[in-house]
Amino acid sequence: MSEISKTASPATARPLMKTLLPWIGFFILLLALPNIFSSNVGLYTMNLMGIFVIFALSYNMLLGQGGMLSFGHAVYFGLGGFMSVHFMNYIEDGDFTFPMYLIPIFGGLIGLVFGIIIGSFSTRRAGTVFAMISLGVGELMAASSLIFVAFFGGEEGVSGDRTTGPDLMGINFGQDIHIYYLIAGWVFVTVALMYLFSRTPAGRMANAVRDNAERAEFVGYSQRKVRFVSFCASGFFAGIAGGLFALNFEIVTEENLNALTSGTVLLMAYIGGVGFFIGPIVGAVIFTLLQSILSNYTDIWQLYVGILFVLTVMYVPQGLTGIFMMHTAAWRMRRVGSLILPYLRAGVPALAMLTGIAAFLETIHHMRSSVEGETAMSMMGVDFDSHSFVAWIVILALVVVGGYLTRSQLPQLKEAWEMANKPPAQREGAGS
Amino acid sequence: MTAAIELQDLRKSFGPTEIIRGVNLSIADGERHAIIGPNGAGKSTLFHLISGRYNVSGGTVSLHGENISNLPPYEIYRKGLSRSFQVTNIFPNMSVFENVRCGLMWVHDYKYSFWHLIDRQKELNERTAEVIEEIGLTSRQHIPAGVLTYAEQRALEIGIAAAGGADVIMLDEPTAGMSHSETDQAIALIRKITEGRTLVMVEHDMGVVFDLADRISVLVYGEIIASDTPENIRNSKAVQEAYLGAEAEE
Amino acid sequence: MLEVTDLHAFYGKSHILQGVNFHVGEGEIVSLLGRNGVGRSTTIKAIMGEVPPHGSIKFRGEEISGLKEHEIAHRGLGYVPENRDVFPGMTVRQNLIMGIKDMKKQGRWAMEDMFKMFPNLRERADVDAGVLSGGEQQMLTMCRTLMGDPDLVMIDEPTEGLAPKIVAQVGDLLSEIAKRGVSILLVEQKLAIALRISHRLYVMGHGHMVYEGTPDELKANEQIRKEWLEV
Amino acid sequence: ADTIKIAFIDPLSGPFAATGTSGFKQAQFAADMLVNQKGGVIDGKMFEIVGFDNKISPKESLVQLKRAIGEGIHYIMQGNSSGVANALTDAVKKHNDRNPDDLVLFMNYSAVDPALTNEKCNFWHFRFDANANIKMNALTDVIAADDSIKKVYIIGQDYSFGKAVAAGAVKYLGEKRPDIEIVGNELHPIGKVKDFTPYATKIRASEADAIITGNWGADMVGLAKAIGDAGIESPVYTYYAANDGITKTIGASGKDKIRLVHEGRVNPPPTDEYKAYHMAFKEKYPEADISQFRIANALVMLANAMNQTKSTDPAKVAMALEGMEYTTIQGDKVVMRAEDHQLMQPISISVHTDENIILDADNSGYGLVTEKTISAADADIPPSGCNMERPAS
Amino acid sequence: MLELIFFSLLNGVVTGLLLFMLASGLTLIFSMMGVLNFAHASFYMLGAYFAYTISIYLGFWVGLIVAPILVGLLGAVVERYGLRYVHRWGHVAELIFTFGLAFLIEEVVQFIWGKDTKAYHEPEILQFPLFTFFGQNFPAYKAFMLVISIGIFILLLLILTRSRVGLIIQAAIHKPNMTAMLGHNVPLVFMGVFGVGCALAGLAGVIAGPALGTFPGMAFVLGSIVFVIVVVGGLGSLTGAFVASLLIGLLQTFAIALDYSVNDLLQLFNISFDADSALRDLWTLSLPQIAPILPYLLLILILIFRPTGLFGNRET
Numbered sequence A: 001m002s003e004i005s006k007t008a009s010p011a012t013a014r015p016l017m018k019t020l021l022p023w024i025g026f027f028i029l030l031l032a033l034p035n036i037f038s039s040n041v042g043l044y045t046m047n048l049m050g051i052f053v054i055f056a057l058s059y060n061m062l063l064g065q066g067g068m069l070s071f072g073h074a075v076y077f078g079l080g081g082f083m084s085v086h087f088m089n090y091i092e093d094g095d096f097t098f099p100m101y102l103i104p105i106f107g108g109l110i111g112l113v114f115g116i117i118i119g120s121f122s123t124r125r126a127g128t129v130f131a132m133i134s135l136g137v138g139e140l141m142a143a144s145s146l147i148f149v150a151f152f153g154g155e156e157g158v159s160g161d162r163t164t165g166p167d168l169m170g171i172n173f174g175q176d177i178h179i180y181y182l183i184a185g186w187v188f189v190t191v192a193l194m195y196l197f198s199r200t201p202a203g204r205m206a207n208a209v210r211d212n213a214e215r216a217e218f219v220g221y222s223q224r225k226v227r228f229v230s231f232c233a234s235g236f237f238a239g240i241a242g243g244l245f246a247l248n249f250e251i252v253t254e255e256n257l258n259a260l261t262s263g264t265v266l267l268m269a270y271i272g273g274v275g276f277f278i279g280p281i282v283g284a285v286i287f288t289l290l291q292s293i294l295s296n297y298t299d300i301w302q303l304y305v306g307i308l309f310v311l312t313v314m315y316v317p318q319g320l321t322g323i324f325m326m327h328t329a330a331w332r333m334r335r336v337g338s339l340i341l342p343y344l345r346a347g348v349p350a351l352a353m354l355t356g357i358a359a360f361l362e363t364i365h366h367m368r369s370s371v372e373g374e375t376a377m378s379m380m381g382v383d384f385d386s387h388s389f390v391a392w393i394v395i396l397a398l399v400v401v402g403g404y405l406t407r408s409q410l411p412q413l414k415e416a417w418e419m420a421n422k423p424p425a426q427r428e429g430a431g432s
Numbered sequence B: 001m002t003a004a005i006e007l008q009d010l011r012k013s014f015g016p017t018e019i020i021r022g023v024n025l026s027i028a029d030g031e032r033h034a035i036i037g038p039n040g041a042g043k044s045t046l047f048h049l050i051s052g053r054y055n056v057s058g059g060t061v062s063l064h065g066e067n068i069s070n071l072p073p074y075e076i077y078r079k080g081l082s083r084s085f086q087v088t089n090i091f092p093n094m095s096v097f098e099n100v101r102c103g104l105m106w107v108h109d110y111k112y113s114f115w116h117l118i119d120r121q122k123e124l125n126e127r128t129a130e131v132i133e134e135i136g137l138t139s140r141q142h143i144p145a146g147v148l149t150y151a152e153q154r155a156l157e158i159g160i161a162a163a164g165g166a167d168v169i170m171l172d173e174p175t176a177g178m179s180h181s182e183t184d185q186a187i188a189l190i191r192k193i194t195e196g197r198t199l200v201m202v203e204h205d206m207g208v209v210f211d212l213a214d215r216i217s218v219l220v221y222g223e224i225i226a227s228d229t230p231e232n233i234r235n236s237k238a239v240q241e242a243y244l245g246a247e248a249e250e
Numbered sequence C: 001m002l003e004v005t006d007l008h009a010f011y012g013k014s015h016i017l018q019g020v021n022f023h024v025g026e027g028e029i030v031s032l033l034g035r036n037g038v039g040r041s042t043t044i045k046a047i048m049g050e051v052p053p054h055g056s057i058k059f060r061g062e063e064i065s066g067l068k069e070h071e072i073a074h075r076g077l078g079y080v081p082e083n084r085d086v087f088p089g090m091t092v093r094q095n096l097i098m099g100i101k102d103m104k105k106q107g108r109w110a111m112e113d114m115f116k117m118f119p120n121l122r123e124r125a126d127v128d129a130g131v132l133s134g135g136e137q138q139m140l141t142m143c144r145t146l147m148g149d150p151d152l153v154m155i156d157e158p159t160e161g162l163a164p165k166i167v168a169q170v171g172d173l174l175s176e177i178a179k180r181g182v183s184i185l186l187v188e189q190k191l192a193i194a195l196r197i198s199h200r201l202y203v204m205g206h207g208h209m210v211y212e213g214t215p216d217e218l219k220a221n222e223q224i225r226k227e228w229l230e231v
Numbered sequence D: 001a002d003t004i005k006i007a008f009i010d011p012l013s014g015p016f017a018a019t020g021t022s023g024f025k026q027a028q029f030a031a032d033m034l035v036n037q038k039g040g041v042i043d044g045k046m047f048e049i050v051g052f053d054n055k056i057s058p059k060e061s062l063v064q065l066k067r068a069i070g071e072g073i074h075y076i077m078q079g080n081s082s083g084v085a086n087a088l089t090d091a092v093k094k095h096n097d098r099n100p101d102d103l104v105l106f107m108n109y110s111a112v113d114p115a116l117t118n119e120k121c122n123f124w125h126f127r128f129d130a131n132a133n134i135k136m137n138a139l140t141d142v143i144a145a146d147d148s149i150k151k152v153y154i155i156g157q158d159y160s161f162g163k164a165v166a167a168g169a170v171k172y173l174g175e176k177r178p179d180i181e182i183v184g185n186e187l188h189p190i191g192k193v194k195d196f197t198p199y200a201t202k203i204r205a206s207e208a209d210a211i212i213t214g215n216w217g218a219d220m221v222g223l224a225k226a227i228g229d230a231g232i233e234s235p236v237y238t239y240y241a242a243n244d245g246i247t248k249t250i251g252a253s254g255k256d257k258i259r260l261v262h263e264g265r266v267n268p269p270p271t272d273e274y275k276a277y278h279m280a281f282k283e284k285y286p287e288a289d290i291s292q293f294r295i296a297n298a299l300v301m302l303a304n305a306m307n308q309t310k311s312t313d314p315a316k317v318a319m320a321l322e323g324m325e326y327t328t329i330q331g332d333k334v335v336m337r338a339e340d341h342q343l344m345q346p347i348s349i350s351v352h353t354d355e356n357i358i359l360d361a362d363n364s365g366y367g368l369v370t371e372k373t374i375s376a377a378d379a380d381i382p383p384s385g386c387n388m389e390r391p392a393s
Numbered sequence E: 001m002l003e004l005i006f007f008s009l010l011n012g013v014v015t016g017l018l019l020f021m022l023a024s025g026l027t028l029i030f031s032m033m034g035v036l037n038f039a040h041a042s043f044y045m046l047g048a049y050f051a052y053t054i055s056i057y058l059g060f061w062v063g064l065i066v067a068p069i070l071v072g073l074l075g076a077v078v079e080r081y082g083l084r085y086v087h088r089w090g091h092v093a094e095l096i097f098t099f100g101l102a103f104l105i106e107e108v109v110q111f112i113w114g115k116d117t118k119a120y121h122e123p124e125i126l127q128f129p130l131f132t133f134f135g136q137n138f139p140a141y142k143a144f145m146l147v148i149s150i151g152i153f154i155l156l157l158l159i160l161t162r163s164r165v166g167l168i169i170q171a172a173i174h175k176p177n178m179t180a181m182l183g184h185n186v187p188l189v190f191m192g193v194f195g196v197g198c199a200l201a202g203l204a205g206v207i208a209g210p211a212l213g214t215f216p217g218m219a220f221v222l223g224s225i226v227f228v229i230v231v232v233g234g235l236g237s238l239t240g241a242f243v244a245s246l247l248i249g250l251l252q253t254f255a256i257a258l259d260y261s262v263n264d265l266l267q268l269f270n271i272s273f274d275a276d277s278a279l280r281d282l283w284t285l286s287l288p289q290i291a292p293i294l295p296y297l298l299l300i301l302i303l304i305f306r307p308t309g310l311f312g313n314r315e316t
């Protein structure tokens, strides 16, 4: 018996401190961020990130953990938003009193209620049928939102004011920085809850059903119920994200529940990596960054996002997080250091090539969209004439030379990679 | 005493063809029962009918005297019947440990709980570790099940089926595709794991069958042509003709 | 007809075939014996191009190593895999149709022949192959390959998982195939069948041939059987 | 000297991009010709129009507003869709309430939902276009005068402006010609209808003698095309059935059939100054037209207000704009009514034709010829329900 | 009323057949390769844009022939260098790949052609009313659309039922090696089918471009409705797609044509309602208003009660 307890899952044996450490780090990070990025744009971006982090994580409860591909997840997000904004208005009108910062609860609840309603028939099946039902429900809701004006406000949506109602220690959340801390608080709590959910029997069975729904039935679980539970939980958290959206923007419109938003969350989760808990977080952060920062610098940022997305699906199906996780083996063996140099040697020319390609696209775009005769443009702080011969030579050189050098470095990179990941000389096995 | 499993005039048709044609069989509590028969006789189908994977077209299946025909698989499992599959059927992306734990969760009464942290459930995890120990996969417990070798997967398949402590265990060709030494290990494992329970299995490897079974039923074209002790079956003319055939040659 | 010289093959870095030499003549049944894991299946896969082959493989005097799988099949080689690789979502009939390479040409075998040989299949002709019993799937795989009218079939462990009685049936089928002028390269574990129907036998050791002879010779050669075949 | 940035928040992509981008060009051109080339404002500060694409979404507009504010912009300009304007005016008010040191002023050049200057009026919002009721009042005068019209079909986009048009039509027709039967009053989703044929079929089947619509952008193109294809002969009374590809689509099939109510005149060109301005614009943007002359008025009035107060502080500028009088380069005298921030200006009714066209639209040979102009005073509809909170100063 | 019904019927059939042209390519790709191609409508859009550009220089008719071929080739390239690569990551990855592709194509189209609507028009010789009925015109171009779509239906039906291509592909999805060893050139067939499917979408684009407008959002507008058709008709069933296309085309036109509302229904039973209640939108709901949601309602109902669709026989 004593032998057995030794082999128990290490998770149970793991010291509490070690489990908590990442969470404490996360907490401190959330507190520190606004001091680092204190500009308006910085705050705005981080608020959006927070909302999308919750939203994307809730999405991954379906796709990554439960194997349900949904094209209509924005429904719960949007409904959560609408519900919250209505409650904001009730508070403003004095119909009832409730602290504004807890409003997202209502979002979560309506997400849950609709999760229960829609989940009751859509989780009956998985795979394509589920995906198509989600698509249908998504479109149906989006179209209905334009019809049921009393609740959805039609084309204009519903606006509210977040500064009314009982305040929190004199703060009425008028400023973005207040909202930041509010969102951060919610992010911390919901991320923790969603993480914990994945560690419960329901969460584990969601994985099992994703892997092999049929077998799950032969260990006592109805696959439909398992999916249903995940689906409802996911709707709940998406609703909370929607509520935060309502608080942050003080307006909720049809867009919050339409296919575009559903697509965006899928994109975020997938780019980040659906196989990892933090994948969607990474995805949401990167996507929001691209969306709000890149769009300041270039008109064609969506083109870049599209390219990034397609390349991710093609070459790193585990998502960007997957790229980091690929290094864990090397990291454990303390060999990551040996990769730095090869990475640099391949990375610098690759960067040059990418710059070249971006310059090419930007220049073409500029030539086509600017007014007749206007040829001066700037990119990354460099001013040049889009019609000049020199500019094109430079672009060409960047692409060709960069591309050639990158290619020439690849074999070395591959070798270094294999070296770093070679298992250490077979030591005595731990017995079997 | 009621039988562990009782089949009464069980029938199954796919479209116009009747595959199981009125099977009557009673398997006593604690018995190790083997079902043999030619390919396509309907052995796996019979398993599917009992375990709820297929709906029956006629007749009844009873478990400990209770009619379980046409219940969904999970209901049947909850009543104490657990099975393995002829074609390996595990959770490939989850670790071996999690695979086995999934087989234990329901019986430990966690159901669809989302308020228990699973890693904190001491008893459950200890029991999981025990089962893994029994199937000899302790050193591989954190590896995704999908990358195990074939024999290891077969062992895991049996492990998941047996983990939950169901009192009736059904194994469909547990040793298929194993080498001789692996087969021997598997027999030992099955013997150990089914100690004190009812075992129903399908096997083509006569060595295994005669080694393990208390009683053997022979299924031919959806009908049971004989159900008897191993010796009697081995000597039965009808069985030799229908199934063993050229076996004597080697 | 088939002439394999100095064939090497690798899985990743492990060198599985280390210079295999053998040949199969017109109308001949040749068996490839050996213990588990010596590389018999790999040999066939290398010939079919599923595993990249290194060395020379000549079929009717033409070099076929390096060709694509479908090109090799069109030269007249047929392959029956060991793991009952039926197309589960298609009916038995569709599976058989899939075997045909050229719809316009009438080959040695018609679908009717197949059904005659295995009435089981006729009965199940419009059922998805995936739900066939293991044994039925094995029969189907074999028939499917024959539908392509190969001049040489390579069959990998056709009796694996079959009921003892059907095993005998398979032996008869193989003889029947040979009678129609098709050469056979058979990989078998069950010595009995191989000895009964083959014209010649090879015994394979680790990655290369260790013995060649007729069934009678092998029966007489206790030593080889002890060392390379028995477990 | 430094520049004064003005955020132009409008659809620069999507089904209404044509209208948005054309407005953007007109704004840039007006800032350049009428402000910057005349020496800028105060002591040489130049206007810079910065485009922000809102994809015609209220939500996205607020996002763009945040961005604009983040970039230190204090003046925003928007016009396409009253839905967006409703959201913006609300957001601007909230922003100014919460950030009294960082004020923003909203110049609405085209969103004509009457509510914006009535119940939703707001000190920081100024409208430089005549509102939907003022325009409908003028349009129904023309309809009422035509005795052959007995049945009218109203069709519009399903949002606040479309509804305002429908409500206005029902109200004024009811007052002026109670005998006219309204045989259809229909709203369709905005920007989403792929094919207007079913609507055309319905209109035709209703045997209406006239059609009233406020459709614009892609929705007007589609509707015009379907009406033309179905061979419907009834006259169409509209707000925005010209330029940005619409005139070209209608072409010969709409000759003398389509009547528009609008501010500003094109044919005959009201003044030489305007004609020169129009031609200069065509020179620079051969593919576009001056379709929204009010944009120029808005910018010049803003410049005047800044010059007057010698300040770029939105609070002072807003005060100066209230009640400001200005004579446009078309020679019209316009006044920004202090009470509700609605610009009082003459409006015209014009017809789609290819005769007597000096300045055509879409380079199609067709254009608008003004048949009737109503003076600012006659066109007036007094504000109702505007309770404006003015900042204490 | 007769006029309304007659023309609604005609319009519905025209819309339906146009939808079918799109759906047929998608069905082809889906039934054969198991790929739910989210980028399908994007290829349709490319067809319209290619044809637009070609028509500027060489006229409509050249565009009609060349543009679908170009789109088909592009589709083949996408299959060869994208989809085939992604295939190894499984179905979800494939689906997501096409989803990303749809996004990318829209961006690329905007990059190349800009964001505004293109002046792509039907050819002069088809710009006349084919007939006039009750004083309402039926444009010749619509008749042209009708003929082409029916032609495609017949052609595809022949290809699908008279050839083995379908089987080969289906086999190759799951077991490419085995299929190749039976003598079938799998990669080529895959590329071909995907290319043909895309070419069909392209053709639909060429024809629909002048009628429905050529703008960057045109793919998005139709994208999901095509899925509805394919699913409602039964995944992989060409006949199903045909029937579903007509059904949805008619549903949409008739919903717009017939002005009935919940209110009418209530009055029938002499029920009145409170004009201020929160549910007022529900009571005043009219058929034209809910026209856009009908297809999706249909989709959900079908999936709940008959997950295989009207004519389908498999779920995934």
Ligand SMILES: Nc1ncnc2c1ncn2[C@@H]1O[C@H](COP(=O)(O)OP(=O)(O)OP(=O)(O)O)[C@@H](O)[C@H]1O
Binding pocket: B014, B019, B037, B038, B039, B040, B041, B042, B043, B044, B045, B046, B086, C124, C127, C128, C131, C132, C133, C134, C135, C136
């Ligand atoms: N879902 C189904 N639809 C149609 N026929 C089926 C289905 N499932 C099984 N069958 C048929 O039922 C018969 C019995 O199959 P089963 O798998 O039970 O055989 P078995 O006795 O297990 O054989 P083996 O020993 O080869 O595994 C076979 O002929 C098979 O084709």
Ligand SMILES: Nc1ncnc2c1ncn2[C@@H]1O[C@H](COP(=O)(O)OP(=O)(O)OP(=O)(O)O)[C@@H](O)[C@H]1O
Binding pocket: C011, C012, C016, C034, C035, C036, C037, C038, C039, C040, C041, C042, C043, C082
């Ligand atoms: N896909 C693979 N990757 C790596 N190694 C492989 C692979 N397939 C087979 N091997 C190894 O190659 C060797 C030869 O395998 P092969 O399948 O040819 O053996 P065999 O002689 O046919 O034996 P069996 O009786 O098991 O069929 C074995 O050691 C096997 O482990």
Ligand SMILES: CC(C)C[C@H](N)C(=O)O
Binding pocket: D019, D079, D080, D081, D082, D083, D110, D111, D112, D113, D161, D216, D240
């Ligand atoms: C640009 C304009 C056509 C906008 C329209 N007048 C509205 O109020 O929404």
Ligand SMILES: [Mg+2]
Binding pocket: B043, B044, B045, B086, C133, C134
């Ligand atoms: Mg079986």
Ligand SMILES: [Mg+2]
Binding pocket: C040, C041, C042, C082, C156, C157
């Ligand atoms: Mg083998």
